[in-house]
Amino acid sequence: MGTPRPLTKKQVVEMVSRGESLAGMDLRGTDLSGICFDQADLAEAKLAECNLARCTFREADLRAASLWHSDCTDCVFDGANLEEADLDLAFLDGCSFRGAKIRKAIFPLTRISLTTLKNAVKTGKKLRMERRPSDD
Numbered sequence: 001m002g003t004p005r006p007l008t009k010k011q012v013v014e015m016v017s018r019g020e021s022l023a024g025m026d027l028r029g030t031d032l033s034g035i036c037f038d039q040a041d042l043a044e045a046k047l048a049e050c051n052l053a054r055c056t057f058r059e060a061d062l063r064a065a066s067l068w069h070s071d072c073t074d075c076v077f078d079g080a081n082l083e084e085a086d087l088d089l090a091f092l093d094g095c096s097f098r099g100a101k102i103r104k105a106i107f108p109l110t111r112i113s114l115t116t117l118k119n120a121v122k123t124g125k126k127l128r129m130e131r132r133p134s135d136d
Contacts, residue, residue: 006030016040023061033071048086078124091129098124 007015007027013035015022021041031051038058048068052075059079066086074094082097084104092112097120107117111129120127 009035091131092127093129093131095120095127096124097121097127 007025007030009030009032012022012027012030012032016035016037022045023041023043024045025042026046027050028046029049030047032047032055033051033053034055036056037060038056040057040060042057042065043061043063045062045065047070048066050067050070052067052070053073054075055072056076057080058076060077060081062077062080062082062085064084065082067090068086069089070087071091072087072095073091075092076096077100078096078098079100080097081101082105083101086106088106088108090108092108097117100121102117102121107114108129109117112127116127119125
């Protein structure tokens, strides 16, 4: 049988548009830029090293999802559940987190202070990060 082939961006868009769950799916390294994941079930999904630039995750379930080292430039996480999610090494410039649940989530705290992050959750102010050579 072998290993199943990873889903394409088109397949992911079709699944989301049909309201199918992406919980636990392995999408590591996929270009998913610009997809609307609003209210999608992405609990425990593996989104590490993905291009998620300009995606929206309004009220999405991202509990325990891995967004490790992903490009999340200009993403909208407003109202999302990010509890226990791993966003370490993610590039979060321009992201908004208004009303997001972030308990036990892992963030790149060497580059964004917890105070700034909590303020972004409360006010909706977008985060600012500078790109480092290791972000590429």
